[in-house]
Amino acid sequence: MTALTLFNSYTRALEPFVPLDPANVRVYSCGPTVYARQHLGNMRAYIFTDTLSRVLRWKGWPVTHVINITDVGHLTSDADAGDDKIEKAAAAEKLSAWDVAARYTALFKDDLAKLNVQPPTRWSVATDHIADMISFGERIGGSTYDAPSGLYFDTTTVPDYGRLAGHSVDDGNAPDVGRIETVEGKRHAADFAIWRRSEEPGKRQMEWPSPWGIGAPGWHLECSVMSIKYLGEQFDIHTGGIDHREIHHPNEIAQNQAFTGSSKTGANIWMHNNFLVERGAKMSKSSGGFATLDTLLDAGVHPLAYRMLCLTAHYRSELEFSIDNVLAALTRLKRLVIAVEKLRTQIEPEMPAVTVSATAHTLLDQFDAAIANDLMTPEALPLLESAVTMKRLAAAERWHVVRLMDRVLGLDLERLVRLDLRLRPAAATLVPEEIEAKLDARQTARAARDFATSDAIRDELAAAGVEVMDGDPLRWEWKVSFG
Numbered sequence: 001m002t003a004l005t006l007f008n009s010y011t012r013a014l015e016p017f018v019p020l021d022p023a024n025v026r027v028y029s030c031g032p033t034v035y036a037r038q039h040l041g042n043m044r045a046y047i048f049t050d051t052l053s054r055v056l057r058w059k060g061w062p063v064t065h066v067i068n069i070t071d072v073g074h075l076t077s078d079a080d081a082g083d084d085k086i087e088k089a090a091a092a093e094k095l096s097a098w099d100v101a102a103r104y105t106a107l108f109k110d111d112l113a114k115l116n117v118q119p120p121t122r123w124s125v126a127t128d129h130i131a132d133m134i135s136f137g138e139r140i141g142g143s144t145y146d147a148p149s150g151l152y153f154d155t156t157t158v159p160d161y162g163r164l165a166g167h168s169v170d171d172g173n174a175p176d177v178g179r180i181e182t183v184e185g186k187r188h189a190a191d192f193a194i195w196r197r198s199e200e201p202g203k204r205q206m207e208w209p210s211p212w213g214i215g216a217p218g219w220h221l222e223c224s225v226m227s228i229k230y231l232g233e234q235f236d237i238h239t240g241g242i243d244h245r246e247i248h249h250p251n252e253i254a255q256n257q258a259f260t261g262s263s264k265t266g267a268n269i270w271m272h273n274n275f276l277v278e279r280g281a282k283m284s285k286s287s288g289g290f291a292t293l294d295t296l297l298d299a300g301v302h303p304l305a306y307r308m309l310c311l312t313a314h315y316r317s318e319l320e321f322s323i324d325n326v327l328a329a330l331t332r333l334k335r336l337v338i339a340v341e342k343l344r345t346q347i348e349p350e351m352p353a354v355t356v357s358a359t360a361h362t363l364l365d366q367f368d369a370a371i372a373n374d375l376m377t378p379e380a381l382p383l384l385e386s387a388v389t390m391k392r393l394a395a396a397e398r399w400h401v402v403r404l405m406d407r408v409l410g411l412d413l414e415r416l417v418r419l420d421l422r423l424r425p426a427a428a429t430l431v432p433e434e435i436e437a438k439l440d441a442r443q444t445a446r447a448a449r450d451f452a453t454s455d456a457i458r459d460e461l462a463a464a465g466v467e468v469m470d471g472d473p474l475r476w477e478w479k480v481s482f483g
């Protein structure tokens with residue numbers, strides 16, 4: 001087994017991972033702000049954290065993983081400006097703020113399940129922790145000050161503020177220079193709200209009494225409070241998207257330091273996934289922003305094709321989202337599933353215990369080395385693909401290796417069959433049974449050498465968005481188009 005190495009954004013270096021407690025590796029991931037459906041970019045962040053948890057478990061460590069649900073406090077700008085995203089969505093959708101949060105939380109969890117992302121050990125909802133946030137705010141009183149709009153954190157009271165982002169307060173590159181005018185009474189550009197007082201109590205839907213007046217907590221406060229509460233003052237790994245390296249996580253670190261009165265950041269390793277980017281922007285929803293999982297489903301693309309796409313890139317690289325990339329991932333997944341399906345037919349239902357040969361050991365070692373190298377999934381994936389068909393291995397052994405590897409990659413290969421991947425696009429005019437009937441009629445025509453009829457059926461299917469693939473095990477394929 002290769003020792004696990006992870007890239008720590010805090011030191012900007014690859015570091016050997018040494019658990020604080022090998023019996024319980026503790027991981028916190030910044031979760032969604034539930035004011036809208038999470039887009040495919042957001043889902044990349046959770047496929048990344050899922051891969052991380054799976055790798056930690058592969059390495060033999062039990063994992064406690066906490067993901068928060070931000071249902072209050074996140075303003076339309078990560079800097080201290082704008083409206084609360086949830087309240088704004090509630091007004092726009094004519095729903096209560098609580099209903100908005102419940103609705104998008106449920107959709108988010110559905111999307112995770114479709115991507116075969118394992119639920120964390122604990123979902124931690126911000127509004128369930130208001131009392132904890134108030135006590136935390138009181139305890140860090142030495143680092144806070146009152147401004148007309150609420151309680152603010154003085155970023156000059158902690159050592160090395162902004163180090164995670166790669167700059168400090170006084171080098172002119174602090175993350176939020178320019179924001180200082182936007183909030184009256186704020187002492188330094190980088191200072192941020194711990195508690196925002198309601199301008200007119202009774203107008204906001206989500207507000208609570210506090211020593212600093214009726215109001216709501218700041219977004220950064222939530223994650224410090226919930227991570228410390230469930231994982232302790234110093235835990236193993238904190239994750240989030242790369243955007244959090246600039247403001248949100250430096251602010252969490254500052255709060256943690258004020259809370260513990262030390263220079264410790266709260267997590268031994270800070271990890272950030274890079275962004276899903278869209279250069280052509282063809283798949284953006286007209287409302288703006290990224291496509292969601294529904295965009296893929298409507299086009300007839302299985303959600304796990306998106307997981308496959310994510311696995312083909314290292315989590316620290318940008319990943320380009322395009323129709324071609326999604327379809328290439330879908331094809332790659334289909335090939336894999338067809339090979340696995342064939343493999344399944346070759347094994348006994350009641351498999352005897354598998355003796356692992358030297359060849360299989362080598363393959364598993366290579367796989368282990370890939371994922372131990374800062375979760376290098378693009379190198380691990382081809383090893384799984386070659387294991388499925390490797391002639392030198394007996395079928396039972398191949399199956400054993402594939403199942404082990406898929407525990408890490410999460411493509412659900414034990415259950416997935418090719419039919420699952422043949423999703424009907426929303427705009428399709430035919431149902432699969434009709435297609436099958438037409439294909440049978442075409443087969444009969446071909447057998448009778450009636451090529452005119454056989455071609456006519458092929459054209460008819462093509463017009464309905466179905467491509468006939470002679471000789472291909474898939475037999476027919478929807479022609480995927482993204483509107």
Ligand code: AMP
Pocket residue numbers: 030031032033034040041042043044045240241242243244273274275276277
């Ligand atoms: P939010 O709901 O805005 O708090 O974001 C949820 C998670 O998605 C955070 O970890 C973000 O950093 C991450 N994220 C946002 N946009 C993208 C993107 N385009 N690609 C990858 N991760 C993203």
Ligand code: ZN
Pocket residue numbers: 029030031223248
């Ligand atoms: Zn967070």
